[in-house]
Structure formats: structure tokens, C-alpha cells
Amino acid sequence: MSTVRDDARKLLDSVLPGNTVITSNGATASKYTEMTGLSQKVMSENWARGGIMTGCNGFTGWYGAKMGSKTYLGGFDLEGIVKKAGKPGSWVLSRQNNRPAYGDILRHASFHVDVCLGFDGDVLLRAAGGQGGKSMGCDVIKRVRGTGPYDFKKLVGWIDIDTYFDAATSPSAGDAAMSWLYGWWKVWDGSDYYYYFFPNGSVQYTRTQPTSGSPPPAHPLNTGTCTYAAPATLVIDWNPMDGGSTRETFYNAYARATRMNATSNRYSPLVATRIN
Secondary structure, three states: OOHHHHHHHHHHHHHOOOOOEEEOOHHHHHHHHHHHOOOHHHHHHHHHOOOOOOOHHHHHHHHHHHHOOOOOOOOOOHHHHHHHOOOHHHEEEOOOOOOOOOOOEEEEOOOEEEEEEEEEOOEEEEEEOOOOEOOOOEOEEEEEEOOOOOOHHHEEEEEOHHHHHOHHHOHHHHOHHHOOOOEEEEEEOOOEEEEEEOOOOEEEEEOOOOOOOOOOOOOOOEEEEEEEEOOOEEEEEEEEEOOEEEEEEEOOOOOOOOEEEEEEOOOOOEEEEEOO
């Protein structure tokens, strides 16, 4: 895993070791409040008025802050939140051919948010608040195991923490010296793909053909991170999907190049051509 995901694992293992259950009442009440910003009293008053308040949003907001986000990541509109934070490339739409990775912040179709803990085979594992409520008389934060095989339709999408927290997202990453790379490229490996490179060090791809002035893909099929080593090596690490991680190494990515060639650890050689 990346350093960012290693940090996420250390954080979550420290607060939710094993089968730890943190409730909004009893001995763990203060810990629950620390991790959500809510108290048993506030939620009880909400429930008495007919509300359904829980700490699912508060938990992901706390998690994001602990990971170093200056923007609160506890809302349901995660796509809008990361756009306002200047990191639109970190939002990944849930598709049949992609999956979240450890530490990503998930937006469920059922108006719920929590944190991915990876997979056990084909079963999604999560760390989540909002696991109690009015019927239980308290709210709960704990580890959650899916009840069946992973279903991409149950997620709207997720915040890719590698992209969101990558050091390459600092303003200096948008150096004009790399401006030749930013924007659209047509990539061929026997079929056509279209990559969009962001100044923040992330890249997304789609199968929908753009024009040179088109905005970034509205519904990317996957997101990756880029590293560049002068004079001509560009490496893309794509988020895991289809059973493995993909790394593409462009070996002739010279400054102001309009055509690049790459090898892949999983697929055919690639040819990328700048869309001007």
C-alpha cells in the first residue's frame, strides 16, 4: 500500500482494534463524541422529535481531519466537497470494473458514508459510524463486514485517498514545466482510451472521446496517480480493479512531448498521443 494508506490503517487499527465497539452511551461515550462531534444527548433529542440522526457523517469527518484534510469530509455530497477543496480528481464514480481501496471514503447509495477497510475475498469491509440509532437507544462505531458479495451498485462512489492526500496536490505540483502533460491524451493498446492528466498528480480515463477543450471526464472509469522522473519517465499507478493493480511506465515522456510509449505490468504496450 501507499504511505497514505499505511497511515490510514495505523489510524483505524489504533481506534478500532479487533472487534472494538464504540457506543454513544456508557463507558465509550466520550470517545464516541471525540470521533463524531455528537453526544448521546443531542441524538436523543433529535430522535424524540422524529429525527434519525447518527454519527456516520461525523465519523468520516473526524477520519478525514485525522488524516490531514483541511476540508470537512463528513457530508453526503463527497463529489461536491472534493471539487470545492480543489481536488476533483480524487472522486471516483462506482462502476462495475473498479473498486475502492483501503482507507477510501465511501458514499453509499443508501445515504450513508464510511471508510473502506479493503476486501476479504469478494466481501467489502468497512469502518463505520451510524451502526445504531433510535431503535437501539444509542449509536455505534465499529468494523462492518458485508453480508454478501460486493455490489458496485450499492455505492455512488468514493474519495480516493491516494489522490486526495497525495503530496503532489500541493500548489507547486502545478509547475508550468509540466504543463505539456496536463489535459487529454488518446491512448491505444489495441483499443482506444482517453486519459486526462491533472496538475495535482492524478490521472483519470474514459472510453468516451473528448475534444481538446473538453472538461475532465464526468464519469471516469478509474483514477490513478502519476510520478515523473526527469528526463523522460512517467509512471501511472492505477487504483486496483479487475483483480489486480496496474502500473504503466512511459519511457519517452520528454518535456513537451506530444507522443509517448509505455509498457504495462498487466496489459499490452501503449501509445499515447496528445489531443491538441
